[in-house]
Amino acid sequence: KQEVTQIPAALSVPEGENLVLNCSFTDSAIYNLQWFRQDPGKGLTSLLLIQSSQREQTSGRLNASLDKSSGRSTLYIAASQPGDSATYLCAVKSGTYKYIFGTGTRLKVLA
Amino acid sequence: KAGVTQTPRYLIKTRGQQVTLSCSPISGHRSVSWYQQTPGQGLQFLFEYFSETQRNKGNFPGRFSGRQFSNSRSEMNVSTLELGDSALYLCASSFLVSQGRVGTEAFFGQGTRLTVV
Secondary structure, X not given: OOOEEEEOOEEEEEOOOOEEEEEEEOOOOOOEEEEEEEOOOOOEEEEEEEEOOOXXXXXXXXXXXXXXXXXXXXXXXXXXXXXXXXXXXXXXXXXXXXXEEOOOEEEEEEO | OOOOEEEOOEEEEOOOOOEEEEXXXXXXXXXXXXXXXXXOOEEEEEEEEEOOEEEEEOOOOOOEEEEEOXXXXXXXXXXXXXXXXXXXXXXEEEOOXXXXXXXXXXXXXXXXXXXXX
């Protein structure tokens, strides 16, 4: 049974810092991994999708890596801004047409 | 290009009632999934539809049901509402070339906030 864990659960950093969010999964037989952002009371906004054959994806100040063999993904956010404050979720898709979500990392960037 | 549209955005219902939530996927997307989000359990998978067929169902009681129409729009229904059904219900759509499992990016709607009193 696939389980997804995100560490840390919460993070507070000053503006401008580079930071890393971690996602671990127990079953390496995945099709893809997707990172999302969720603002309070809102839906999920897709940030990056990494297919199982890929090692990393980049979009602007965001970079996500995937290491299937160790069951890990990291989301790197460069030069953090107050507007980056949100909950970040990783989700893993395996063979059953569904995503398994982590519990999220609640990020607060202080101005 | 319009995103995933969920209606209504907010609902307040009484225990024992039933409710129907609607999801319109991005044009061209044939896969629609539903998730329940609560503070205690996080995001949990309800079901997934592709071309009007339910391909997978999560571990929820039979009071939770869904369907997909020929235009890919989907509805989910919850009968005999309980207080514990209060949650944010999220719909996601994806584009799949065939019935393969290798998914493209999933796009989520803003959700329907259901409150059961």
